[in-house]
Amino acid sequence: MSVHFFYAQTTTPQKETQNGFGQIDFLSIKMPGNEKNMDFTGIHYNLKINDWSYAGVGIYGAVGGIRGGFFTLGINAGIQQKITDNLFIDTGFHFGGGGGAAAPDGGGAFILPHLNLGYNFKYFSTTAGYSYVNFFDKGAIKSSQFNVALQIPLSFENANFKERENSFKIDDFKNSSWNTRSNRISLLMHLNNLSVTKGNYKGKTIRLAGFELNSYLTDNIFFFVKADGAYHGIKAGYMDVLLGGGYHLSMNKNRTNILAKFGIGAGGGGGVETKGGFLIYPDISIEQKLFENIYASINKGYLMSPDAHFSSSTLGFGLKYYIDKDGTTSKENDFSIGKFKGLETIIKQDLYFNASRNTGINENMHQISLQINFFLNKYVYASGQTSFANFGDAGAYAEGIVGLGIQSNSFFNNTTSVFAQLLGGAAGGGGISTGQGLIAKPSIGVNYRLGNKLNLRGGLGYVKARGGSLSSAYLNFGINYDFSFLSVK
Template sequence: MKKHIFLFAIVCITQFIYSQNDNIPEKKTQKGFGKIDFLSIKMPETTIPNESNMGFTGIHYNLMMNDWSYAGLGIYGAVTGERGGFFTLGINAGIKKYFTNNFYLDTGFHFGGGGGKSAPDGGGAFILPHFNLGYNFKDLSINSGWSYVNFFDGGEIKGHQLNVGLEIPLDFSYADYDVAENDYSFDGLQKSNWNVNSKKSSLMLHLNNLEIKGDDTNKNVQNFGRATIRLAGFEIASYLSKNWFTFVKFDGAYDGIKAGYMDVFLGGGYHLPFNKNRTNILAKFGVGAGGGGGVDSQGGFLIYPDISIEQKIFDAFFISVNKGYVMSPNSHFYTSSYGLGLKYYVERNGIISDENSFSEGIFKGIEVITKQDLYFNAKRDGEPTEDMHQISVQINFDLNKNLYIAGQTSFANFGNAGAYAEGIVGLGMQTNPFINDKTSFFAQVLGGAAGGGDISTGEGFIVKPSAGFNYQLNNTLSLRTAAGYVKAKGGDLSSPFINLGIKYNLSFLKMN
């Protein structure tokens, strides 16, 4: 009898292990590429006599939809000329077709919204089609060709120009979103195609301060004294090795000066851990664009040297304190930077690591939402009140099946407010799917920095609660719509809004 019980137990355990392995989610690969491009835009003569060209540089990420077409998102910022603080956000779509093993044609367009620095951008909506010839060097490719820009909603910026771009392949692994929050044993994952080296990434939400420096002849000192610009934003880093990493960083002003200042940086750094990996020192250097809110950053090109120290508080969460500089290379805009952040590290999409040992893995959900907002009767500081539209991108990271943290950036594209932009973060809740497992409701509260475009946001802090629903179209795409209210602290903006968009969702393997 004991032998029979023992054999029965062995069979059950074997079947359980087999079932665990059999149920491991499929590892899928999404092909994509990152792109940095530059174009020199001829500016119309308006408030600045004999205005020089505006150097416009963009950071993009595109997904390959099949072997020849792509779609994605991009953000542009001014880096030369006289319009520092001019930023836009938009969507990309195009066709990339090889006619030899290495040469290809790339034709497509970018549609978005934005503006800044009193530029003749109208409502902010613009198109940017291109036709390029490219060459693939395997690990990177370059392309160049014709492009055309037109701020068509009442703007005066339009014209033809050459563009040049650099692309690198950035594929990623993922699983379907419906397995999010499911966990699996290490033994089961070892027998799956997730048995590869993990990749390290981090996400940080931070508050930064820019203390304006310079002598009494400095134009920004004359305009603001030695005021401190208070910023809120986020930073995403991806590790190339144990110590070296790349990062992208976004910040917007919410206090200290008139609303409208923002900056965007792309860079790299070195990570030095000690104290049994509980304490880190990081040295970073970034380049990017910044301006707005009355700040004179000339063409907009900025550099960002920084050093920070981090201390683990629990699990994979760290508190970060940083000190550095945000400045133009000639010190025309010169600030001392310091701040505080909450950082989260993750080992993803693999179970092999030189730094950590794991016992299990859990799939975490990520949602990327691209949408169009409509603010009803958006109050202005000087111009007549009218509706305002904006293009918006929101990223949600699931904390569990029903709770998520969110980051969102938005830029005006219709409604005579081209320079208006938002950078906000917050929390949201969503229901489990129902009605054939395709519909879910959500509610969220976001807050942060906003300003520009004569919209009355005071020094820039807004709160933006909303609620709505998602309808699933397939494994990765859903329709999303919401209604809510936006309120500015210290300004007259107090408007109901609605939006409609597309949500792209997936999950990634996080090891514990």
């Protein structure tokens, strides 16, 4: 009886809460000469390191002026110090790379420090104050300006990364802190086609590849983030990033879904004339279940500037994966199994050796890169990556690529693992010779654990453009933040 009792006990992994917040900010940058200001808006996610400091990543895009298609990616770090219960000071900096739209961005590297006064309204906070931007690597953009921001608490539950792929019966969670209502998210990987109906590419079809992440606020209402990059149809360089909300309607015993969405954001590049870059995006999607949580998706909509200077109809096809996470109960579903899935977020700096330019000149190029790996099993992961040039006179160059990788078990006293991956997708801009934008990037590398969630990461590989002369060896070095989350079904 004692032996039976012992083996009947199942200890579920310890639940941890990572506090953080999302931020949307806006600033109007004074441009050189007599050019109109470039209105700049950013989307960020920051982890709370402790009660008074934070760090994270953010992407900016132009939404006003004449530089539609100007995008950047960077890292954030800052301090929030309370003055009263609700009033606080927020100061910090953003460092990154990017550019576009023939702007004087030099190599693309820039800094953006700020000093703001904020007020906490319980469910959200607002801040406003002074900021300074400087594209310091041979760029001519340098400006001081007022900025405003909206911050929304966005925390998540997690467990140690080593728990990935461990499975438990739902009953095992009944007396644990995981026994709460689950949250639903979905990830769509798709190919999208823009049929231009008004603008300088009227009559052309721009072929895009990208992703869309949905997070559900209720059973039917969700918000989404969507990003696409061109790989065929025009010269390389077009990109759009959109944020919005939608309504989800299920039928046919939840095997068929209809989603109505509306988003706003920034887009341009590759010679697509979107003026300041601000775009609106109404869309409707139909999804059909294939198996488990995987659906086939088709969407039809429009992407346009508000004054219809640029307009296009959109038609996309993709695969969507639904995840119910961080809890074991639901109004609609009766779950039976919980499994912990691994996730890695990587910030790194790439160096391309002798990157080929359209001018025929070869020169080293650096870029800042964000990569996210979702583990399909204990060793194999699906990956998405975006990168923006920050040194090497190619400030408008950017990449949006996806692929698969494999990672080993840890060795050397659980400190070290190795990986190999193959990514491919859209890239262009900055005078880099990528043809119409399709590239492939195989690489290998090593992770070295620093602590509970942080690793040093280094890699080397090769990048090759189809239709362009870019063909370079590269290496990178960065930081890997990893954890696992509870997925139930």
